[in-house]
Amino acid sequence: MKITTIGIWGGYPNKNEATSSFLLEHEGFRCLVDCGSGVLAAVQNYTELRDLDAAIITHYHPDHIADIGVLQHAAMVGMQLKEWKTPFPIYAHDRDEDGFRNLSYKGVTEGRAVEASQTLELGPFEVSFCETVHPVYCLALKFTAGGKSVVFTADTAWKDELIGFAEGADLLVAEANLYEKYVGIIQGHMSGRQAGELAVRAGVKELWLTHLPQYGDILEILDAARGAFRGKADFAKIGHSVEI
Template sequence: MKIKVIGRWGAYPKRGEATAGFLLEVGTHKILLDCGSGVLSVLQNYIELHELTAVFVSHNHFDHMADLGSLQYACLIDMDLKQRDIPLQMLVAKESKADWTIPTLKGTIEQLINQDTIISFEDGLTLTFFQTDHDAYCLGVKVSYGGKKLVYTADTRYDETLIPHLQDADLLMTEASFYANFDAARYGHMNSSEAGLLASKAGVKKLLLTHLPHFGDIQLLREEASRNFSGEVVLAEYGLQIVL
């Protein structure tokens, strides 16, 4: 199981980079976790778009789904050029069919998912989902394969009810939207200190901090998280790859 950082910023992308987006490679699967602003451009530095087999969209905030429409156009073109044989599966977090809508074009198939959804593939890859505490309906995802477990919380306030979903993960990918002295919950997010505390209480092996702020010295985020978590803390960087 490999995970590559495509986008690491919250709100908007810094020059030449992207907001939330991660490429998960497991066996023959290439799954995009979130498709924020700038993700589509950056992703093509690593794979061709027609290689994607699925995309998970955690919630309907633009820094997590801004490039989804352009991705659908890419899939339509790839189908017409016969570079894509199977439509891209879009796993979109929604409370109900009446929730936010996106146009579905040739080359993509939308599947509504919620916290009760389980997606299993023939090779043993399993995706399960859990609701987080955010200002929009938002799902985190737990990826299980070959005895390894990766968890991505997407956006959330500090919430100890998430611990059972994160428990003993080989890698926890979670936000550090603010520094330790900020009341992140006011904005629907979590700060670096809270990220470290959540990782510690869940007993995870490694913590990846992402959804980073646009001010201050972001290197401090790692130091602040490490005060509460004794395991390895990694700050998301453009192109960083972690192998489990």
């Protein structure tokens, strides 16, 4: 499968960029992972919007859903032009009733509920889920296809269950929103060291850091991750595509 980094920022986008989001492709199927601020503009560098087949949302914070409204407008225009396959499916948990209801819009997009316990067949992907530790209910995602797997931690503080969930992944895309001094002070996120420790303990092949802070020197976060994980570790890089 192919993964492309759309955005890497947590909370809000840096100037002219997007919040944390990725495009996954396999056998012609294209799935957008999270759709926060700046994502709809940025993803068009890598695909026509009408060629997207699905979106999946980890939770309902604005940096993960802010561009759902404009995605719906794109789908509506696309439907009027008969260019989009509609209704366009948006997968997410439904523990936030209002958030989930808003994923469905005028027959052009359709919210489809997922459960942490299920395995979702999504085009050529098998997607499984793990509840994270975050101020709102949030699901980590594991995509498997063609014998390869990519795990997204989504937003989370450290959680032991993520070790088994990410075990043996070809790529772990881990949030690393915190400088070490904020661990235990800012809730619901991991530091670079914790992302690195997760990568070590899960035995993943490669680690990408995302959901980064806009303040401080983010190289400290990468150094902390590399201090823990001696495998291949780097920031997710905007526009960078790799075949897993």
